[in-house]
Amino acid sequence: MSSNLIDQLGSQLGANGLPYPIPIHPNLVHLTLGLFIVAIGFDIVGVLFPLEKPVFKILAIPATRSNFFDVGWYNMLAAAVVTFFTVAAGFYEIMLADPPTEVTSAWGLQAMETMLWHGVGGVLLLLLIVAMTVWRGFQRFVWNKDRARQVQWTYLLAGLGIFALMFVHGTLGAQLAADFGLHISADRLLRLGQDPNLLLK
Numbered sequence: 001m002s003s004n005l006i007d008q009l010g011s012q013l014g015a016n017g018l019p020y021p022i023p024i025h026p027n028l029v030h031l032t033l034g035l036f037i038v039a040i041g042f043d044i045v046g047v048l049f050p051l052e053k054p055v056f057k058i059l060a061i062p063a064t065r066s067n068f069f070d071v072g073w074y075n076m077l078a079a080a081v082v083t084f085f086t087v088a089a090g091f092y093e094i095m096l097a098d099p100p101t102e103v104t105s106a107w108g109l110q111a112m113e114t115m116l117w118h119g120v121g122g123v124l125l126l127l128l129i130v131a132m133t134v135w136r137g138f139q140r141f142v143w144n145k146d147r148a149r150q151v152q153w154t155y156l157l158a159g160l161g162i163f164a165l166m167f168v169h170g171t172l173g174a175q176l177a178a179d180f181g182l183h184i185s186a187d188r189l190l191r192l193g194q195d196p197n198l199l200l201k
Contacts, residue, residue: 017096017182025093028086029173033166035079036129039136040159043072043151069150073140080133087122094119099180107172111180114172121169128162 046068099111109117135155144150176182 017098018093023093025089028082028089032079032083032086035075035082039072039075039079042068044156046072047149047151065148073136076133076136080130083126083129087126090122097182099182103180105175105179114175118172118176125169
C-alpha cells in the first residue's frame with residue numbers, strides 16, 4: 001500500500017504498523033492449519049480403524065470408528081468458517097503493509113510479489129477448504145451415511161495434497177515476516193532508526 005495512505009492513519013498505528021498490538025492474521029492462520037490437519041488426521045485414523053482396533057484394546061482406549069469421523073467432520077467445518085476470517089484479516093493487514101523495497105526473499109521474490117502470491121494462495125486455500133467441507137458433508141450425510149467408513153480415499157489424498165499447498169503458502173507468509181519484517185514491531189523500529197529495547201517494554 002502507498003506510504004502516503006499509511007501516513008494518513010499516522011497516530012492510529014502502533015510500532016508494528018497495525019492499529020492493534022498483535023497481528024491477528026498469523027494467529028488465525030495457525031487455527032486454520034490446526035483444524036484442517038486434525039480433520040484429515042482423524043479421518044485417516046477412522047479409515048484405518050480396523051487395523052488399529054487391537055491397539056486401542058491393548059491400551060484400554062474406548063474408541064469407536066464413528067467418533068473419529070465426528071472429530072474429522074466438525075474440525076473441517078470449523079476450518080471452513082475460521083478460514084474466512086483468516087483471509088479477511090490477512091488482506092486487511094496486507095493493505096497496511098509497508099515492507100522494505102530493497103530486500104528480496106529467500107526465494108528471490110520482492111515484497112510485493114510475495115504479498116501477491118500469498119494473497120492469491122490464501123483465496124485459493126479458502127476455496128479448497130470450503131470445497132473439501134462440502135465434499136466431506138456429502139460423504140457424511142448423503143453418500144456414506146449408512147456405512148461404517150464415511151470418507152473416500154480420494155478425499156484423504158486431496159487433503160494431503162492441500163497439506164503440501166499449505167506448506168508452500170505458509171513459507172511465503174513466513175518470508176513476509178522473516179525476510180521483510182512485515183508487522184514485526186522490532187524490525188519496523190530498527191528501520192526507523194529507533195531502539196526497540198527502549199520502546200518495547
